[in-house]
Amino acid sequence: MQLSAKELASLLNGQIEGDPEVLVNRPSKIEEGGVGSISFLGNERYEAHAYTTDASILLVSKDFKPRQLVKATLIRVDNVYKAFALLLDEFGRQTSPEAGISPQAFISPKAELGKDLFIGSSSVIEDGARIGDSCLIYPQTYIGKNVKIGNNVTIYPGVRIYSDCIIGDHCIIHANTVIGSDGFGFAPQSDSLYKKISQIGNVIIEAHVEIGSNSVIDRATIGSTIIRAGVKLDNLIQVGHNVEIGENTVIAAQTGIAGSTKIGKNCLIGGQVGFVGHIKIADGTRVQAQSGVASNVTEPNTMLFGYPAFAYRDYIRSYTVFRQLPDLYKRLHKLEKQLAEKKQP
Numbered sequence: 532m533q534l535s536a537k538e539l540a541s542l543l544n545g546q547i548e549g550d551p552e553v554l555v556n557r558p559s560k561i562e563e564g565g566v567g568s569i570s571f572l573g574n575e576r577y578e579a580h581a582y583t584t585d586a587s588i589l590l591v592s593k594d595f596k597p598r599q600l601v602k603a604t605l606i607r608v609d610n611v612y613k614a615f616a617l618l619l620d621e622f623g624r625q626t627s628p629e630a631g632i633s634p635q636a637f638i639s640p641k642a643e644l645g646k647d648l649f650i651g652s653s654s655v656i657e658d659g660a661r662i663g664d665s666c667l668i669y670p671q672t673y674i675g676k677n678v679k680i681g682n683n684v685t686i687y688p689g690v691r692i693y694s695d696c697i698i699g700d701h702c703i704i705h706a707n708t709v710i711g712s713d714g715f716g717f718a719p720q721s722d723s724l725y726k727k728i729s730q731i732g733n734v735i736i737e738a739h740v741e742i743g744s745n746s747v748i749d750r751a752t753i754g755s756t757i758i759r760a761g762v763k764l765d766n767l768i769q770v771g772h773n774v775e776i777g778e779n780t781v782i783a784a785q786t787g788i789a790g791s792t793k794i795g796k797n798c799l800i801g802g803q804v805g806f807v808g809h810i811k812i813a814d815g816t817r818v819q820a821q822s823g824v825a826s827n828v829t830e831p832n833t834m835l836f837g838y839p840a841f842a843y844r845d846y847i848r849s850y851t852v853f854r855q856l857p858d859l860y861k862r863l864h865k866l867e868k869q870l871a872e873k874k875q876p
Contacts, residue, residue: 549604714772
């Protein structure tokens, strides 16, 4: 795939400075750009690379004023990051597989398939499953009985979607993620053994959700585990049974959410955060990485840090004192020694 500066400027609503006919075939980092690539300058800390890069085209903001000669053709845009995201979408579309169903895929005659699908080899689609239009289902994917998948969904290799789960339009599910596995429910018995509690609910994932690789979303014991529209989950995330995650919440890698916890919308959760079960987290909550949340958060837009987590600013003040404890201990010990000497006859 090759695009000219003129074509890209039209796509991105930008203004050209330089050769409108120069061609590029790939995006690149500004510090690694080579001939035939397009890069971007979105942060002034990288400005020095604009004068040394070998990229053929460089996206810059409309108010960028070069201090030296720039060899690359410039395309000036209102929002560099937004323009580069659109550019990546364009290159991504060109690398997507063409529609078609592999003869090595197993598809139940009782499944319903939409139009313009790609279904890769060794994929399995069970009885009653319904797949919407323009979906990409990569090899070795398992889609269980009565699963419903919307339009324009991308499912990468090795994903397992258990029975009765629902996936909304425009979702992306990355490799080896499991959706709808049993929740962690066991009843202790008098003989110290544990009896498994049947998990008969499902998982509902609304539109425009993206889920990273090797994540697990457990089905509900009864009812539904729900991931609301626009949620973005990183790799290696555990979502317990009957959890609900609100709209447009973003959660970083290795976070674990125990059963029946409700997280509000527009929350930002750092990596390796742990949530105990059966709590509610207010809209707009921000939790720093490696924090542990053990109680309800009732005030919207709260910032939390620590283990167990408490107010971010209180944590920073406390940590400042904590770092001084060795010195404070020495001073206290010295004062005690001086006081003891004064008491001696």
